[in-house]
Amino acid sequence: MLRNGLPLAPVLLPFGQRVSIDNSATDMPCLLVPPADLVDLCTQLRDDVSLRFDFLSDICGVDLHPKTPRFMLVYHLFSLPHKWRLRIKCHLTDPPIVPTVTQVWTTANWHEREAYDLYGITFDGHPDPRRIYMWEGYEGYPMRRDFPLRGYKDDYNPMGAERPAKEGGR
Amino acid sequence: MTEVTVIDEVSTDTGLTREVLMNLGPQHPSTHGVLRLLLQMDGEIIERVEPHIGLLHRGTEKLFESFTYTQIFPLTDRLDYLCPPSNNLGYALAVESLLGIEAPQRAQYIRVIMAELSMDVGAMTSLLYTMRDREMVMDLMEMITGVRMHTSFCRVGGVREDLPEGAEARILEFCNIFAARISDYETLLDNNRIFLARVENIGNITAEDAIALGLSGPNLRASGVDWDIRRDDPYEIYDQLEFKVIIRQDGDCYDRWKCRVDEMRESLSMIRQCVQQMPQGDILVDDPKIAFPVDKDLLSHSMETHIHHFELSAYGFKVPAGEVYTAIEAPKGELGYYLISDGSEKPFRLKVRAPSFVNLQALTERTTNIKYLADVIAMLGSLDPVMGEVDK
Numbered sequence: 001m002l003r004n005g006l007p008l009a010p011v012l013l014p015f016g017q018r019v020s021i022d023n024s025a026t027d028m029p030c031l032l033v034p035p036a037d038l039v040d041l042c043t044q045l046r047d048d049v050s051l052r053f054d055f056l057s058d059i060c061g062v063d064l065h066p067k068t069p070r071f072m073l074v075y076h077l078f079s080l081p082h083k084w085r086l087r088i089k090c091h092l093t094d095p096p097i098v099p100t101v102t103q104v105w106t107t108a109n110w111h112e113r114e115a116y117d118l119y120g121i122t123f124d125g126h127p128d129p130r131r132i133y134m135w136e137g138y139e140g141y142p143m144r145r146d147f148p149l150r151g152y153k154d155d156y157n158p159m160g161a162e163r164p165a166k167e168g169g170r
Numbered sequence: 171m172t173e174v175t176v177i178d179e180v181s182t183d184t185g186l187t188r189e190v191l192m193n194l195g196p197q198h199p200s201t202h203g204v205l206r207l208l209l210q211m212d213g214e215i216i217e218r219v220e221p222h223i224g225l226l227h228r229g230t231e232k233l234f235e236s237f238t239y240t241q242i243f244p245l246t247d248r249l250d251y252l253c254p255p256s257n258n259l260g261y262a263l264a265v266e267s268l269l270g271i272e273a274p275q276r277a278q279y280i281r282v283i284m285a286e287l288s289m290d291v292g293a294m295t296s297l298l299y300t301m302r303d304r305e306m307v308m309d310l311m312e313m314i315t316g317v318r319m320h321t322s323f324c325r326v327g328g329v330r331e332d333l334p335e336g337a338e339a340r341i342l343e344f345c346n347i348f349a350a351r352i353s354d355y356e357t358l359l360d361n362n363r364i365f366l367a368r369v370e371n372i373g374n375i376t377a378e379d380a381i382a383l384g385l386s387g388p389n390l391r392a393s394g395v396d397w398d399i400r401r402d403d404p405y406e407i408y409d410q411l412e413f414k415v416i417i418r419q420d421g422d423c424y425d426r427w428k429c430r431v432d433e434m435r436e437s438l439s440m441i442r443q444c445v446q447q448m449p450q451g452d453i454l455v456d457d458p459k460i461a462f463p464v465d466k467d468l469l470s471h472s473m474e475t476h477i478h479h480f481e482l483s484a485y486g487f488k489v490p491a492g493e494v495y496t497a498i499e500a501p502k503g504e505l506g507y508y509l510i511s512d513g514s515e516k517p518f519r520l521k522v523r524a525p526s527f528v529n530l531q532a533l534t535e536r537t538t539n540i541k542y543l544a545d546v547i548a549m550l551g552s553l554d555p556v557m558g559e560v561d562k
Contacts, residue, residue: 024492024493025492025493025494026492027267027493027494027495027496028495054381054382055381055384056384057384057495057497057504057506057523058495058506058508058521058523060508060519060521062510062519074508074521076495076506076508076523080381080395080397083397083402083403085495087495105382105384106379106382106383106384107382107383107384107528107531109531110527110528110531111528114527118231131224132223132224133223133224133227133561133562134224134227135224142229142232143231143232147232149232149233149236
């Protein structure tokens with residue numbers, strides 16, 4: 001298995017210092033990319049003949065609160081021809097905005113809606129930017145670390161936590 | 171923004187136009203759980219399908235963050251509730267990978283047997299007749315774990331208990347009975363013209379589209395893509411088993427169904443091999459900081475065991491900081507767990523890559539291949555989403 005010997009260098013070259021390799025995890029190679037270069041990098045990774053990362057497994061939102069930059073998106077790619085996996089991390093400041101990758105992989109659509117719904121990450125250019133689990137009009141982003149486990153108190157949720165005096169949310 | 175209009179209510183039309191908005195669900199026999207579809211139709215011709223999911227959303231991932239690593243097992247059961255052993259297995263692998271431990275051989279075999287048994291259950295739901303055989307699997311589960319559905323049988327570092335006496339014989343007996351019956355069931359549908367008319371050349375998905383849509387498991391293999399995690403990136407003891415990866419080419423509803431039926435046969439053969447190869451030995455790692463004692467008698471004799479047991483129950487165990495993504499082949503496709511640990515007793519973030527969630531999306535994108543209302547049902551059935559996993 002070619003876990004650490006991926007021929008990434010030619011693809012990364014045009015990005016110079018902006019894209020770096022993160023060696024902290026051992027299970028698969030990982031790239032750190034700024035939001036501005038995300039779509040370009042993803043397109044390159046998908047189309048490069050020696051890589052062909054044509055399968056997007058997952059997009060995972062992470063809230064690193066109280067660290068800054070606060071948010072992180074983690075993309076897990078898979079190359080069906082080569083059976084390689086690759087992780088891409090993209091750090092986002094608050095309020096988080098990132099370009100969508102739906103034009104690179106169709107499957108990103110719902111994954112991005114999920115990240116928007118639960119973390120409030122805005123995907124610029126997303127064809128259908130709505131909540132997916134929670135209902136329209138729901139306030140707050142439940143997976144954020146400062147969101148209480150029981151939710152906020154309201155008519156439907158009398159056991160919830162009291163809302164803080166100053167509203168941070170939307 | 172592109173021109174997506176949101177269907178949020180069924181319009182009160184005069185009935186003079188042919189444009190119809192129809193509500194399907196939230197309860198429908200072709201889904202597991204509650205899924206609401208809004209269908210935009212021109213007469214009986216489908217123009218757009220819009221799934222409304224989230225009716226079963228329980229905030230599982232939020233709960234993960236406040237549970238200890240052992241407490242999470244029952245939560246994973248409730249994702250794809252037809253195959254808790256697979257869900258448990260994927261999660262256990264993620265945690266074990268960060269801990270740097272591996273379950274003993276016998277435990278790995280038991281896990282695989284359980285996962286493959288539940289694989290059958292997942293595929294069995296394609297036909298009402300198989301409910302009889304599903305009961306047999308449920309009985310087996312009850313015999314092995316004590317419960318029928320939410321087994322929670324895996325533990326970090328192994329399984330909870332050894333197989334009870336006589337379980338191997340019962341498992342083999344089931345394999346024999348069911349292997350004979352699969353062909354009967356297959357004939358019932360395969361020679362049924364009504365069934366064929368409803369599924370053949372309906373909802374075709376090309377290999378290219380299937381990959382772009384992120385389909386996995388039987389749904390991807392029915393479109394001619396040769397990828398099975400059990401063979402290509404084997405975990406546990408799958409590299410010791412011989413099995414065929416079922417590939418079909420057309421990617422229509424019929425192929426997806428056929429793929430599942432053939433995979434049931436492979437599953438049965440894998441279970442047989444497991445039972446034959448399974449060695450005797452431990453079923454949990456021998457580390458009192460991670461695993462509960464297998465011999466419960468020790469709790470009343472050994473003070474040390476008692477203390478460890480208390481510590482584990484009250485505080486759980488710490489997992490070294492780091493991150494890992496493990497993917498296994500669940501009945502519905504690639505089930506991934508992305509675990510970020512900050513070194514405490516609870517995961518910092520545990521993301522589930524639920525195959526049904528991704529597969530269900532195909533319903534919205536492939537509407538060109540679904541022409542009539544009846545095709546939506548066939549498509550939904552053949553994609554086989556389990557809503558417990560879609561909604562998390």
